[in-house]
Amino acid sequence: MEMKKMITGINITKHYGSGDDKRNVLGGVSIEIKEGEFVSVMGPSGSGKSTLMFALSGMERIDGGRVTFDGRDLGTLAENELADLRRTGMGFVFQQPTLMKNLNILDNIILPSMRDNRRNAAGITEKARQLMQKVGIAELAQRDITQASGGQLQRAGICRALMSSPGIIFADEPTGALNQAAAQGIMNLLSEINAEGTAVMLVTHDATIAARTERIMFMCDGRIVSEMRLPKYSGKDIEGRVEKITAKMREIGI
Amino acid sequence: MxxxxxxxxxxxxxxxxxxxxxxxxxxxxxxxxxxxxxxxxxxxxxxxxxxxxxxxFMQMHSGELDKPRFTAFAEQNSKVDEFQVLDFLNVEGTRIVIDGQSLADSVQDNGFSTQSGKFDYLLDLDGNVITAADGEVYVPVTYMKDGSAKVGSTLAVAGKTLTVAGFLRDSQMNSLLASSKRFLVSKHDYAEIKDSGSTEYLIEFRLKDLSTLGAFESDYTAAGLEAxxxxxxxxxxxxxxxxxxxxxxxxxxxxxxxxxxxxxxxxxxxxxxxxxxxxxxxxxxxxxxxxxxxxxxxxxxxxxxxxxxxxxxxxxxxxxxxxxxxxxxxxxxxxxxxxxxxxxxxxxxxxxxxxxxxxxxxxxxxxxxxxxxxxxxxxxxxxEQPAGSKRFNLSGNRLLNTNVFLGIKDVLSRKSLYGTMLAVLVISAFIMIVPQNLYNTIASKSFITYMGIGDSDLRLDIQQTGNIAGKAADIAQAMEQDAAISRYAVLTTQALKVKLEDGSEERLKVELGDHSIFPVAYSQGNRPAAEHEIALSAVNADELGKKTGDSLTLMIDGEARELTVSGIYSDVTNGGKTAKAVFTTRSAEVMWSVIYAELADPSLTGSKVTEYADRFNYAKVSGIDEYVTQTFGSTISSVGKASRVAITVMLFINVLITLLFMRMLVAKDRHSIAVMKSLGFTNSDLTVQYFSRSVFVLLIGMVLGTLLANTLGQVLAGVLISSFGASSFKFVINPLSAYVLCPLMMAGSVLIATIIGTAGTGRIQISGNIKE
Incomplete structure (x- = not known):
């Protein structure tokens, strides 16, 4: 069955600075992400991976081109409409766990949902507890964020992203600050979420992480220079998948 | 870098x-x-x-003066270097006319004198001793400042016209706080106008050594000289x-x-x-x-x-x-x-x-x-790690809007950060409310009872004249027959000697009469009701070291009589040193007499003042409001002005400090702001969060500030007021201004500053601030 387009980016350009300091970060990127896809974007530092993610999620206004999400042109949406979209249709996971220091872990997870629906606090809390159970941090609910490990906080961040049952999760180097075991745990979790139907777009420069996805885009100097597809990861032969990716990288010279 | x-x-x-x-x-x-x-x-x-x-040392005196007795005292006292008695001709303000304008409205006791011979010279504006020629008058410098007179103006007094030749500095009466003002004329002119007023004597001493002043004062009192x-x-x-x-x-x-x-x-x-x-x-x-x-x-x-x-x-x-x-x-x-x-x-x-x-x-x-x-x-x-507020959880929150919750939670978890802001707001509320309450208090009619003045409609003062007791009795008789007057009280002040524990004696001004008719406020105890009771003013009680229930020995008609202190009251009149009692004496040595009266119809006060002033020209008749205005009007208006200035300055400071504080907060919080935005919180959500922080701190600040103003502020204002004689008072609060207008103004200024100060949240980009 043909999957429905979820995000379409056409000829996206973005620059920072002006005059002599002007730096083109995205130089005409076109991209499509379908419902339920597991996509990764790879590339060296400064290639524009994160900026592309910010552009597709409406966190950064673009200078040229067009981005649509579920058929809505992000360029025509007001800041508040973009915020609503992020809160209800997307989830985010960053390299460092972006949790509020003055809230405990449970409160951090329910935070965006409580904005719209605090009357249903009981229902929201129940859902959060189920998600925490699922990702293995149920016992941390009342803890401060200083009382949890990086991996646990990242799991909490994923729970928060899942609270609104979004169509897509954007993950920017989600394992970048974690040790290998914790990183594998997070990737297992993201694979599971994807298997349940949520699209995942992750940005990474680590081939072993990208190897868990089905579609890998390679970026260099603000452009997508190549793309490859892999079969769904079954838990076997990760080395073979990594080898294919690194061969591709050598081929395109990044 | x-x-x-x-x-x-x-x-x-x-x-x-x-x-x-x-x-x-x-x-x-x-x-x-x-x-x-x-x-x-x-x-x-x-x-x-x-x-x-x-x-x-200077003693003012009116009435008979035994000059040779003074000269003898001065000669015999080894501390005295020089001695002189100056005449001061006190002339009613209405009778002094400068360039067609009388000094009737002047609150000063204006009078004439000649240049003194030995010391206490009146000086010109270059600091030289003035010699006034016939036909010339030198006017106190204060009348130059307020524009009443200029050089060449004409001054008419008792049918005589003098030319203002210049202005004078008077080392003892320069200040507006000194209630008398001396005009200088030649000896010849002085003799001519001598009958236009009453003569007072300034009995003046210069000592060989100023440090012996205290001892000299005791010598003077002990000698029983006129005073x-x-x-x-x-x-x-x-x-x-x-x-x-x-x-x-x-x-x-x-x-x-x-x-x-x-x-x-x-x-x-x-x-x-x-x-x-x-x-x-x-x-x-x-x-x-x-x-x-x-x-x-x-x-x-x-x-x-x-x-x-x-x-x-x-x-x-x-x-x-x-x-x-x-x-x-x-x-x-x-x-x-x-x-x-x-x-x-x-x-x-x-x-x-x-x-x-x-x-x-x-x-x-x-x-x-x-x-x-x-x-x-x-x-x-x-x-930095947040502290406290662990039990205040979002998951348990059903009441507050999530943004409001986040605002309050932030304040609770960063108490020391918000402490500075809170301190500014508490101080600001305090400084805004205290002068205002002080103003309302001293401007309220009931306040006069704290000042040692009975709450009546009319006040008649008879002083610095002869046969005061007789004159007071005349007025009392007239009032008795006046149907317009519902009640009145004659209070007569006599100087009686009080025996101190160390055996020495001191003069005490005791106001005798019925103190139940127009009572003053007693900070301790009650008014004197029986013959053996006496009430002391706060300053006297303090100086004599007496409290309610203590006994005091007073010399009455030559006999020592033991009296009990029945109460202590505030007084701002007569330097705050007075006493009240109900006994009578045989002595006719009255210092002054005050008659208070209440009218059946208070709206008649104006006409009654005129009527009694015309009928008893030796008495100073005033409506009580007018008396208060004359005595404390300038103080009341200064306090009013100060309270308005305080409010304006504090509002400005509130805006400035809140603005700076909020800008600092936004700079500090830019990562959290970016995270919030990435989670789908809008700019208006963030504004509500910052607004809630401000409102929360503001509310605490205003409540604490108001509580402090009504407790510590009242005590401080009490100290200020007691410095001029009144003690134990309670703020008269105007609830509309203290509890509605002031908080509204504070809230307005802080919230506007919050909006301006946090405008920067909208400009914080997620991409630039979320990556750590």
Whole structure:
């Protein structure tokens, strides 16, 4: 069955600075992400991976081109409409766990949902507890964020992203600050979420992480220079998948 | 990197840098001005009192005077250097007409005198002793200042016309607080107008050694010499001369302290905001091996520059305003001899401000030490751990809007950060409410009972005349037959001797009569009801060391009689030293008499005042409101003005401090703001969060400030009021202004500043701030 387009980016350009300091970060990127896809974007530092993610999620206004999400042109949406979209249709996971220091872990997870629906606090809390159970941090609910490990906080961040049952999760180097075991745990979790139907777009420069996805885009100097597809990861032969990716990288010279 | 930081700092906070400089300049100017004024004032007073030969001891007296007895006393007393009795012709204000305008509205006791022979000279504006020619009059300098007279004006008194030849400085009566004013005429003219008023005597002494003044006063009292008027001494004259300008200096100094505090807060919040924004760069500089002192130097240089410029500007400004403020001192007292010293003190004052500012900057910058380079480079913001408020959970919140919850939660978890803001708001509420309550209190009609004045409609004063008791009885009889008067009370003051525990005697002014008709407020105990009871004014009770229930021995008609202190009350009249009792004496030695009356129809007060004033021209008749206005009108209006100024200044400070605080907060929170935005919180959500923080702190601040104002403020205002005789009072609060208008104004100013100060949240980009 043909999957429905979820995000379409056409000829996206973005620059920072002006005059002599002007730096083109995205130089005409076109991209499509379908419902339920597991996509990764790879590339060296400064290639524009994160900026592309910010552009597709409406966190950064673009200078040229067009981005649509579920058929809505992000360029025509007001800041508040973009915020609503992020809160209800997307989830985010960053390299460092972006949790509020003055809230405990449970409160951090329910935070965006409580904005719209605090009357249903009981229902929201129940859902959060189920998600925490699922990702293995149920016992941390009342803890401060200083009382949890990086991996646990990242799991909490994923729970928060899942609270609104979004169509897509954007993950920017989600394992970048974690040790290998914790990183594998997070990737297992993201694979599971994807298997349940949520699209995942992750940005990474680590081939072993990208190897868990089905579609890998390679970026260099603000452009997508190549793309490859892999079969769904079954838990076997990760080395073979990594080898294919690194061969591709050598081929395109990044 | 050094220059980039300084450049960024100045560019980012042009307005604040300028504001800081202006505050430093204002503080430097005020401190310099007060130093210059203090030196000039004390110098000018000394010069004036030296030139004039101000008496060391002066007793005012009206009525019969046994001059040879005085001369004998002065000759026999070894402490006396010189002695003289001056005549002072007290003339009713309506009878003195300058250029067609009478002095009827003057609250001063105006009178004429001739130049004295030995000391207590009246001086011209160059400090020379004046000799008035026939037909000439010299007018007190205060009438030049208020424009009543100029050189060449004509002054008519008792049918005689004199020409104003100049103005005079009077070392004892210059001050507006001294209630008499002397006009100088020639001996010949004085003799001609002598019958137009009543003569009072100024019995003056100069002592060989001023330090024997206390002993001399006892000698004078012990000798039982005439004394039915006020007694004044050299230190008192000095204080009278210093007090009005001294008060101004005190206010300027207070204002400068306030301004320095505001400058400190500006610097603190700007610096903290700068440190927060440059957190990563500071970490990098520390990481590459720069010393904390190198980093401090950059900021210190900037603020030392700002402080130096501000100080120089302030010092220059002090020159501009110096003339204006010294004008009054120069006019009333003449030049000071120590102008170089004044300049030196001004410079020292400015230097102190400069040093205080740089020392403060240095202190704030010790924060650099606490920045861990690794953390700064990694996170780019300080990773301080929130404290407390663990039980205040979002998951348990059903009541508050999530944004409001987040705002309050933030305040609770960063208490020390918001503490500064809270302190400003508490102080601000306090300073806004206390003067206002004080004003409402002293302006309210019931307040007069705290001042030792009965709450009546009319007040008749009979003093400095003969046969006071008889005259009072005449008036009482007239009132008895006057149907318009519903009740009245005659109170007669006599000076009685009180025996102290050490055996010595002191004179006590005791007001005799029925004190139940127009009672005053008693801070302790009750009014005297029985013959053996006496109530003391707060100042007297304090001086005599008596409290309610204690006994006191009074000499009544030559016999010692034991009385019990029934109560203590506040009094601002007669220097606050009075007593009240109901017994009668056989003595006719009455100092003065006051008759209070209440009218059946209070609207008739005006006509009754006129009627009684016409009928009993020896009595000073006033409606009680008028009496209060005359006595305390200027105080009431000054307090009113001060309260309005306090409100305006505090509102301005609220706006400034909130604005700076919010900007610092936004700089500190930019990572959290970016996270919030990435989670789908809108700019208006963030505004509501910051608004909630402000409102929460504001509410606590206003409640604490109001509570403090009504407790500590009341005590402080009580201390202020008791300094002029009244004690134990409660604020009369106008609920509309204290509980509605003031909080509304405060809330308005803080919330507007919050909106402006947090406008920057909208400009914070997620992409630039979320990556740590």
């Amino acid at each position: 050094y220059y980039r930081i300084i450049r960024n700092d100045i560019l980012k906070s042009k307005g604040i840098t300028l504001t800081t400089m202006i505050f430093v300049a204002a503080a430097a100017m005020l401190v310099s001005l007060s130093a210059i004024l203090v030196v000039n004032l004390s110098g000018a007073i000394d010069t004036l009192m030296k030139q004039a030969g101000t008496p060391h 039915n008027g006020p007694t004044l001494t050299y230190p008192l004259f000095k204080m009278l001369n210093a007090i009005s300008d001294g008060l101004m200096i005190a206010v300027i100094l207070l204002a400068s302290v306030l301004v320095v505090i505001i400058a400190f807060m500006c610097i603190r919040f700007t610096l903290l905001a700068t440190i927060e924004s440059d957190y990563r760069e500071i970490g990098v500089m520390k990481a590459i091996g720069l010393r904390v002192s190198d980093l401090k130097k950059i900021y210190l240089a900037k603020y030392a520059g700002v402080a130096a410029l501000g100080s120089i500007l302030g010092f220059a400004l002090s020159f501009v305003f110096r003339g204006l403020l010294l004008e009054n001192i120069r006019l009333y007292m003449g030049e000071s001899e120590n102008s170089a010293l004044a300049l030196g003190c001004g410079v020292i004052g400015v230097l102190l401000v400069f040093l205080a500012v740089t020392a403060y900057v240095n202190r704030v910058l010790t924060r650099f030490r606490k920045i861990p380079p690794a953390e700064a480079i990694r996170f780019g913001t300080s990773q």
